[in-house]
Amino acid sequence: MNTTPKSMRLQVAIFGRTNAGKSSVLNLIAGQDVAITSPVPGTTTDVVEKSMELLPVGPVVFLDTAGLDDASELGALRTERARRIFDRADVAILVVEPFGWGDCESGIAAAAREKNIPLIVLVNKTDIAAPSPELLAALKERDLEPILCSALTRSLGEVTVSAIKSRLLQLTQGKAGPKAILGDLVRPGQTVVFIIPIDKEAPKGRIILPQVQAMRDLLDHGVFFLTCREHEYVQALAALREPPALVVCDSQVVDYMAANTPTGLPCTTFSILFARFKGDLAAYAAGAAAIRALRPGDRVAVLEGCSHHAIEDDIGRVKLPRWLKQTVGGELKIDTFAGHDIPAGLGDYKLAIQCGGCMLGRTEILGRMGKAAAAGIPITNYGTAISECKGVLERVLGPFPAALEAYRQAKAAVKV
């Protein structure tokens, strides 16, 4: 049950001051001790992640953060880490004590509002005291309806957990992006061809997560698929009684696919499918047009979603920089940033290129796109950038008219 990738789970962050009972709340929801609790303030020193199937909400990952009021030097680092969780969260839970409302709670509520993250307030320790008039007034002022709870009184747990679930359901309706990766682009009974190169970068004995997810999506939609390597593609097409409804390839062979796919047969890449599923494809497409405006010496920020082990022929660190330099006709200053954090000074770059984001959720990717927009720079992603470098972006955006239009408009506006 817990094999849904984290990036596909609803990300629920638990915030509050030290010793408000955040970890006890997580343990209550999980029905087991996943986070260490103690009356000693500051027991949660880093973010604790717990994935679970929270029926009827679905697959969820809870992010239990350090107290945001820790004034020690080490505490400052922890709270900074906890604050960054706002960039990933789909929903925030603020755990407060019944005695009052202070700067810490105000700051969390303000950050959630600023980032447009729905907020659930849990008033914990109600076995010790009823919510104070000050607390109730602060909640009323912010239009927040609290859930009363006593995380250590397990007999009351079921009621609290049901209230949290129903609030999560209510707050997350319509928050998800497209429901399908590609199942909505084709009809049941049609066939999709996948082209998956098996090169040095392909992991041994398996295929990568986005490809598995695309296949599962087609199974869910009753769509057939045929998978081949690039050198078998033409033969695979010929083996089909009817042309497929769509061809999807790994971005690395996008030029090969475009050259060998009959005109009129829609084709795209896994990366573009996921750009739509988890991000804003039209914005990425418009961002790719900015590659043509790059000049030798310009700075480009490559944003990797995790610190994966880079291999010899790494797509983001070796191949993409090579293709970008070839397209621009000279050296670029390319800085790579790995992990959940976005570098300060993004505005100093001419372009940001986000990785495929297989480890990131939609909220986090959209947050990154928002930061690039706020810094006034275009952003695209690996696959969209590769298709642009190889001169076939118009072709692979064909199945997505709005993104194609955004790309054409951005390209027309670019001064080459």
Ligand code: SF4
């Ligand atoms: S695509 Fe991004 S998130 Fe996925 S493994 Fe590569 S760097 Fe990490």
